Amino acid sequence: MTIIPNQGNELKSEQPYNEKSQLTSLSGCHLPTDGTSKKPGWFVSAFLVVNATLGVALLNFPKAYHEAGGVISALIVQSVFLVLVVFGLFIIIYCSDIKGSNTYQDVVLSLCGPKAQLACAVCILVNCFGMCTTCLIIIHDQWELFFLNVSRELYCTTHPFYMARAFIISATSVLFILPLCFTKRIDFLKHSSVLGVIGCLYIAVLVAVKFFLHHDNQGKIATAPHSWIDVFLVVPNICFAYACHVTIVPVYSSMAKRNMREFSKTVTLAMILCIITYTVTAALGYLQFGDNITNDILLSFNPTTDVMVAVVLVAVKTYTTYPIICFVGKTAFETLWRMFWKMSPDEILTREKTRRVITTLVWFTLTLLLSIFTPNIGVAIQILGANTALLIFVFPGLCLLKTMENIIESDKNQPKEVRVLKWIGITYSVLGVFMFGLTLTQIIMKNIQGVKPDSSKFTCS
Numbered sequence: 001m002t003i004i005p006n007q008g009n010e011l012k013s014e015q016p017y018n019e020k021s022q023l024t025s026l027s028g029c030h031l032p033t034d035g036t037s038k039k040p041g042w043f044v045s046a047f048l049v050v051n052a053t054l055g056v057a058l059l060n061f062p063k064a065y066h067e068a069g070g071v072i073s074a075l076i077v078q079s080v081f082l083v084l085v086v087f088g089l090f091i092i093i094y095c096s097d098i099k100g101s102n103t104y105q106d107v108v109l110s111l112c113g114p115k116a117q118l119a120c121a122v123c124i125l126v127n128c129f130g131m132c133t134t135c136l137i138i139i140h141d142q143w144e145l146f147f148l149n150v151s152r153e154l155y156c157t158t159h160p161f162y163m164a165r166a167f168i169i170s171a172t173s174v175l176f177i178l179p180l181c182f183t184k185r186i187d188f189l190k191h192s193s194v195l196g197v198i199g200c201l202y203i204a205v206l207v208a209v210k211f212f213l214h215h216d217n218q219g220k221i222a223t224a225p226h227s228w229i230d231v232f233l234v235v236p237n238i239c240f241a242y243a244c245h246v247t248i249v250p251v252y253s254s255m256a257k258r259n260m261r262e263f264s265k266t267v268t269l270a271m272i273l274c275i276i277t278y279t280v281t282a283a284l285g286y287l288q289f290g291d292n293i294t295n296d297i298l299l300s301f302n303p304t305t306d307v308m309v310a311v312v313l314v315a316v317k318t319y320t321t322y323p324i325i326c327f328v329g330k331t332a333f334e335t336l337w338r339m340f341w342k343m344s345p346d347e348i349l350t351r352e353k354t355r356r357v358i359t360t361l362v363w364f365t366l367t368l369l370l371s372i373f374t375p376n377i378g379v380a381i382q383i384l385g386a387n388t389a390l391l392i393f394v395f396p397g398l399c400l401l402k403t404m405e406n407i408i409e410s411d412k413n414q415p416k417e418v419r420v421l422k423w424i425g426i427t428y429s430v431l432g433v434f435m436f437g438l439t440l441t442q443i444i445m446k447n448i449q450g451v452k453p454d455s456s457k458f459t460c461s
Contacts, residue, residue, distance in 0.1 A: 039256040042265040047197055048251050049244050049270040051317075052324045054200040054277060055131075056138045057241035059296045059314070060381050061278055062285035066293050068234035069225025071283045077231050078238055078279070085242045086271060088396045088428065092245055093252055093263055095399040102253045103331050104246045108395055111402040114339065120395050121335040123387065124246055128329030129367060130384045135322045136371035140169045141296065142315040148460070149303040149311075156460035166372050172319075173368060180323035181360045184352075185254065197273065199313035204277045206310050207297065211284040218300075219290025229442070236385025236439045241278055243388040244270070245396065246328050330359050386439040393432025401425030 040048070068074040092107060099110040105124060109117035147155040147163050155163050162168070225231050252263055285297045294300050298314070301307045337355075338348060404422035408414055 039254055041256050042262045043269070045251050045255050046266045046269040046273075048324070049248060049266060050197050050200075050273050051320060052247040052251075053242060053244040053270065053274050054197065054317075055241075055321050056134050056318065057237055057381060057385075058200055058203060058278060058281055059138070059298060061237060061241060061282035062289070062293050062297045063295050064234045064237035065282045065286040066222060066291060068231050070222035071286060072223070073225055073231050074234050074282070075279070077234050081235065081238050082242065082271075082275065084428075084431075085238075085392055086267065088245060088392050089248055089267055090260075091396040091400045091425075091428075092249060093260070095396075095403055096249050096252065097258075097260075098403065102250060103328075103335075104249045104391070104395075105332060105335050107249060107399060111399045112395075116395070116398065117335065118339060120391075121332045121339075123390050123395075124332035125329055125336065127243075127384060127387050127391065128246070128325050128332065129363070130387075131325045132322055132329065132363070132367040133370045133374065134381065134384070135318045135325070136169055136173060136367060137374055138318045139172060139315050140165050140371070142298075142311045142318070143168045143172070145298065145303070145311045146308060146315075149308055152460070169372055170368060172315075173322075173364070176319045177322045178360075178364055180320075181326045181364060182357060183323070183327065184356060197317075199317035200277050201273070202313050203298075203310050204280045206306055207281050207285045207288075210301065211288050218288070219292030221287060221290045229438075232435075232438055233442060233446075235389070235435055236382045236443070238385070239388040239392055239435075240381055240385035242274065243385075243392060245391050247324060250328065250331070326360070326363060330356070330363060333359055333363075382443045383440070386436050386443060389432050389435040389439065393428045393435065395432075397425045397428025397430075397432060399425070401429065 065071055065074040068077060092104065095101075095111055096107045101107040101110055105117050105121045108120040144155075144165075154160065162171075248267075251266075252258060255262060255266070281297065285300070286293055289300045292300065298307060298310055334355075337343075341347075401422055402425075404418050404425060407418050408422070
C-alpha cells in the first residue's frame with residue numbers, strides 16, 4: 001500500500017480505510033465492525049483524554065514552578081511548550097488517518113518502518129510501565145495521609161497489617177484496578193473517566209479557595225530563576241503532565257465520527273480543562289507556600305476535612321487512570337511480541353484473549369511489586385517526563401517529515417506549505433532529542449547526592 005496525492009494535495013491511501021482492517025492492527029486493539037457497539041462522541045472522548053492527561057503530575061506541578069524560578073518564568077515556558085504539544089497532537093492524528101492506524105506505534109510503523117516502530121514501542125512500554133508504577137505509589141501515599149488523619153494513634157503505634165503499605169496497595173488495587181485492566185477497548189472506561197476528572201477539578205478548586213481565603217505565606221517566593229537553564233527544569237513536568245499523544249490515537253480510533261473536525265472539538269475541550277486545572281493548582285499552590293512547597297501539594301496543607309476529601313479523590317482518580325495507561329502499555333507489548341515472534345494476522349487473533357489476560361496479570365504484578373519498594377515519586381516523574389519528550393516531539397516529527405517527503409517525491413510541483421511542514425518535522429525531532437538529553441542530564445546532576453523525602457504535617461513524629 002502506497003501513498004499518493006490527490007488533486008487537492010491531500011494525502012490518501014490506495015487502499016480505502018475500513019474498520020475491518022483494524023482487526024489486524026499491530027497493537028491488538030480491536031474495534032467492532034458490525035455497528036452494534038455504541039462508540040463515544042467527541043464530548044465523552046474529551047473526558048477520556050482529560051483523564052489520561054490529568055494525573056499525578058497535578059500534585060507535583062507547584063514544585064516544578066518553584067524549580068523553574070517562579071510563576072512568571074514557568075508560565076512562559078509552559079505556554080510555549082503547550083503550543084508545541086497541541087500541534088504535535090494534530091500531527092500524529094493527521095498521520096494516523098493516512099492509513100487508518102489504530103495506535104501510536106502503528107502510525108510510526110506505517111510511515112517510518114519497523115525499526116522506528118520497535119524504538120517507539122519500547123519507549124511507550126517503558127513510559128507506561130513507569131506511569132502505572134507511579135499511580136500505585138500515589139494510591140498508597142493518599143491512603144497513608146488518610147490513615148494519619150482519621151486514626152493517627154492506631155496507625156503510628158499499633159501498625160495494623162491492614163494499614164501496611166504492601167497490604168493497602170495490593171488489596172485496593174486488586175479490587176478497584178485489576179478488573180478494569182482486562183478490557184480490550186479503551187472506551188470501556190468512559191464512565192470512570194468522568195469521575196476521575198471531577199476529582200482533579202476539585203483539587204484545583206480547593207487550592208484556589210485556600211489561596212483567596214486568608215493564609216500566611218510560609219516560604220520565599222522566587223521571582224526569577226537562578227540560571228537561565230533552570231527554566232528547563234519545568235519541561236519534564238510539562239511533558240509528563242500533557243502527555244496524551246500515545247493515548248489520543250486509540251481514543252480517536254474509537255470515536256463515533258473519526259474525522260479532524262470532531263477531533264478538534266475533543267482536543268479543545270480537553271486542553272482547556274487541563275490548562276485551567278494545572279495552571280490554577282501550580283500557580284496558586286506555589287504562591288501559598290513558596291520554597292516550602294512539597295512534591296505533593298496536598299502535603300503542604302493542614303489536614304482539614306476538605307483536604308482529606310481531596311486525598312480520597314486523588315486515590316479514586318488514580319484508580320481510574322491506571323487502567324487507561326495499562327491499556328496503552330499492553331498495546332506496545334503486543335507490538336513487540338508480534339515483531340519478536342513474527343506472527344501473522346491469523347496468529348494474532350488466535351488465543352488473543354488468553355494472551356491479553358496473561359499480559360495483564362504480569363503487568364499488574366510487576367508494577368505492584370515495584371511500587372511497594374519505591375517510596376518517592378518526584379524523581380520518577382522527572383525521568384518519565386524526559387522520556388515523554390521523545391513521544392511528544394521526536395516520533396511525531398519523524399512521521400510528519402516522512403509524510404511530506406512522500407508528497408514531494410510523488411510530485412515535484414507541491415505548494416510551499418509542504419516544504420514548510422517538512423522543516424517543522426525536522427525541528428520537532430531535533431527539539432525532542434535536545435530536550436531529552438538536557439532534562440535527563442539536569443535530573444541526574446540535581447539528584448546525584450540523593451533524594452530527600454518530603455517533610456509534611458502528615459507524619460507520625
